[in-house]
Amino acid sequence: MQKDMIVASSLCVRFAQQTVLDKVNFNVGQGEVFALLGGNGAGKSTTLKTFLGTIAPLSGTATVMGMSVSKDIDSIRQKVAYLPESVMLYGHLTGIENIKYFLSLADIEKSAPDIEQALMRVALQKSAWCRPMSNYSKGMRQKTAIALALLREAPVLFLDEPTSGLDPNAIDEFNRLIATLAADGATVFMVTHDVYGACQVAHRIGLLDNGKIVGMFERKDQAHIDTEEVHAAFSARSQQ
Amino acid sequence: MSVIQQVTRDEWRFWHRTKLAATIIIIGTLLTLVSGVVNTLEMQHASHEREHLQQSAQAQFLEQPDRHPHRMVHYGHYVFRTPSALSIIEPGVDAFTGTSIFLEGHKQNTAMFADQRQASGMTRFSSLTPSFLLQVLVPLFIILIGYASVTREKEAGTLNIMITQGINVWHLLLGKYFALVSSGLLMLLPLIVAAVWASINGESALITSSFVAGYILYILVWCGIVLAVSAVNQKNSASFAILVSLWIVLCILLPRIGSSSAAAIAPSPSKLEADFAVKAELRKLGDGHDASDPAFEQLKKNLLTKYNVDKVEDLPINFRGTVAQYSENKLTEILNQFAEKRMQEELEQAYIARQFGWLTPTTAIRSFSMLIAGTSLETHHRFLREAEKLRFDFVQSLNKVHQDNLSYEADANRNKNADATKAARVDAANWQVLSEFSFKPDTAQTRLLRSAIYALQLLFWCGLIVLLLRFAVRRIS
Numbered sequence A: 001m002q003k004d005m006i007v008a009s010s011l012c013v014r015f016a017q018q019t020v021l022d023k024v025n026f027n028v029g030q031g032e033v034f035a036l037l038g039g040n041g042a043g044k045s046t047t048l049k050t051f052l053g054t055i056a057p058l059s060g061t062a063t064v065m066g067m068s069v070s071k072d073i074d075s076i077r078q079k080v081a082y083l084p085e086s087v088m089l090y091g092h093l094t095g096i097e098n099i100k101y102f103l104s105l106a107d108i109e110k111s112a113p114d115i116e117q118a119l120m121r122v123a124l125q126k127s128a129w130c131r132p133m134s135n136y137s138k139g140m141r142q143k144t145a146i147a148l149a150l151l152r153e154a155p156v157l158f159l160d161e162p163t164s165g166l167d168p169n170a171i172d173e174f175n176r177l178i179a180t181l182a183a184d185g186a187t188v189f190m191v192t193h194d195v196y197g198a199c200q201v202a203h204r205i206g207l208l209d210n211g212k213i214v215g216m217f218e219r220k221d222q223a224h225i226d227t228e229e230v231h232a233a234f235s236a237r238s239q240q
Numbered sequence B: 001m002s003v004i005q006q007v008t009r010d011e012w013r014f015w016h017r018t019k020l021a022a023t024i025i026i027i028g029t030l031l032t033l034v035s036g037v038v039n040t041l042e043m044q045h046a047s048h049e050r051e052h053l054q055q056s057a058q059a060q061f062l063e064q065p066d067r068h069p070h071r072m073v074h075y076g077h078y079v080f081r082t083p084s085a086l087s088i089i090e091p092g093v094d095a096f097t098g099t100s101i102f103l104e105g106h107k108q109n110t111a112m113f114a115d116q117r118q119a120s121g122m123t124r125f126s127s128l129t130p131s132f133l134l135q136v137l138v139p140l141f142i143i144l145i146g147y148a149s150v151t152r153e154k155e156a157g158t159l160n161i162m163i164t165q166g167i168n169v170w171h172l173l174l175g176k177y178f179a180l181v182s183s184g185l186l187m188l189l190p191l192i193v194a195a196v197w198a199s200i201n202g203e204s205a206l207i208t209s210s211f212v213a214g215y216i217l218y219i220l221v222w223c224g225i226v227l228a229v230s231a232v233n234q235k236n237s238a239s240f241a242i243l244v245s246l247w248i249v250l251c252i253l254l255p256r257i258g259s260s261s262a263a264a265i266a267p268s269p270s271k272l273e274a275d276f277a278v279k280a281e282l283r284k285l286g287d288g289h290d291a292s293d294p295a296f297e298q299l300k301k302n303l304l305t306k307y308n309v310d311k312v313e314d315l316p317i318n319f320r321g322t323v324a325q326y327s328e329n330k331l332t333e334i335l336n337q338f339a340e341k342r343m344q345e346e347l348e349q350a351y352i353a354r355q356f357g358w359l360t361p362t363t364a365i366r367s368f369s370m371l372i373a374g375t376s377l378e379t380h381h382r383f384l385r386e387a388e389k390l391r392f393d394f395v396q397s398l399n400k401v402h403q404d405n406l407s408y409e410a411d412a413n414r415n416k417n418a419d420a421t422k423a424a425r426v427d428a429a430n431w432q433v434l435s436e437f438s439f440k441p442d443t444a445q446t447r448l449l450r451s452a453i454y455a456l457q458l459l460f461w462c463g464l465i466v467l468l469l470r471f472a473v474r475r476i477s
């Protein structure tokens, strides 16, 4: 297993007077699901955006698959899939049309059976495939976006609050999907404020508070990271 | 298919599925089409009317019985100018100046409309001519279609996905640009049809294709403005507000400011003032109807010496006719002086107003369009000059008939009694003095040369758009 698919070393980000990220370090290995956990305003999305190249760090480096974000952002973008907090593809297009269009923008050609297979894999109900996306639920939109990532064969996934706004069943389904993707070799970096969900799906959790990593939790032999432990650390922080 | 083509195709799919944009495109295209057709019918009607009037005016003139020649000078007649073929799209100054002139002795009349109905019609339609639609309303339609072309993707977050997926922002913007341009070109369709029609009707192909090319540049410019504004803004509403304000400034305010500052920079005396000055000058000339006016004393002396006689009665020519010629000549000189001065002032003003084409593409296309179509002030002035030349020749031919074919004695005694009046006439055969008036459009070369600088203004705007789009691409990336 490659250890350094995603690496943050001493990342610092400032907006005007405010230090939003303060010497953040972590690395994510291939096939690993890493969750960056933190309260509102902790700097989670900012971390994610520095990896996507939409925010430039003040100091420190961010690398993806060995490529530096500041230098090789174009090559990185070919390799990563990003799911924003509210995935909104085109409302005027159907699920399949959305996928085809975004693939064509990335200059990728996929056959209809390939697309259908990907949609089956993310378990998007067949009846929705040819309906305009404007009446998809958030879960369905997310599935479509993940199907797109699969078809793009993106080895790295960046997910921003993927489970917020999903119902419990959808969350379970989503977590199972992420687990299978990781088992197949995808590297998943997600940011979330959902302690329980993060413990369910992540191999490792970094606790982010006020722009600093204040704790790392790892799944050892158990099936999940210990929710109690993480929860205790999380609430201790938010009560300060 | 390339990424650019994909984006263009999707833009069209979006317009098709969200009925609003499609509706605007259809309305815009229909409106220009309808206005083109209405204007063509209007013009055709006017042209028939004109032909009819021209013929009947001519026939009436020729049918006049034996008369005193000076009565014919006052009878006068009409000349009409056939409008240029492209004026069905671009009536230009024709909409305000009129295309017919009444020619008579001692007067330079202003041009007017062939008949009252048309006059009211023209003013009613002058605000909704195809050129107005193309120059002012089509940009608004392009704004309505395109203001959200990029902001909508920003609001939906799809732009973010595309960027993080590594799309080339130039490809994205070009794809959207081509889509917007194609919808704009659709609204140019009636113009293209009219241009083909004009070519068939004898207009130079170089002219009609330049005409269309000018409007294409204009569409390119507006699509660029709309896209760039949409690309640098974050919200649909902001993009819309900015574009509508820009539209008001570029399409409405600046052209207005252009013409009013032209009037301020190069003021021309009011018509009343000018008329007064002309009157004052003319008064010094003496009355051409009165051969005993002291103003003609010198003329009389010269003639008496020349023919070696003592009294005007003994001259072999009719002195009254000579005076009429002499005074018409002097009077025309003065009138022409004032007319030339006025035309010069009008041209100066037009030239200043046209410089606003560097500030707004609307003025640039307006100048270009009028000059290419041959409906500009320059053409109108040539019409005035040619009509004036015709008037002068026709009046002087009659005055010559007066001098040569009517005896001084009969002329001088014409008011004594009915018989004397009858005697003071010349044969109706002398009325064949009207020469055919056919006003030729400016040559293609003249029109192209005149409009070159305004083509340059349009190209300048295109260059500006490229810079603007480059700026937008940098902002997004």
Ligand SMILES: Nc1ncnc2c1ncn2[C@@H]1O[C@H](COP(=O)(O)OP(=O)(O)O)[C@@H](O)[C@H]1O
Residues within 6 Å of the ligand: A015, A016, A020, A038, A039, A040, A041, A042, A043, A044, A045, A046, A047
């Ligand atoms: N573009 C920005 N300009 C200024 N401040 C920002 C910007 N984006 C985020 N912030 C600030 O940075 C902090 C972290 O934001 P963010 O990373 O979005 O937090 P979260 O952990 O909730 O995702 C917040 O205090 C936020 O107000």
Ligand SMILES: [Mg+2]
Residues within 6 Å of the ligand: B070, B074, B105, B106, B289
């Ligand atoms: Mg008279």
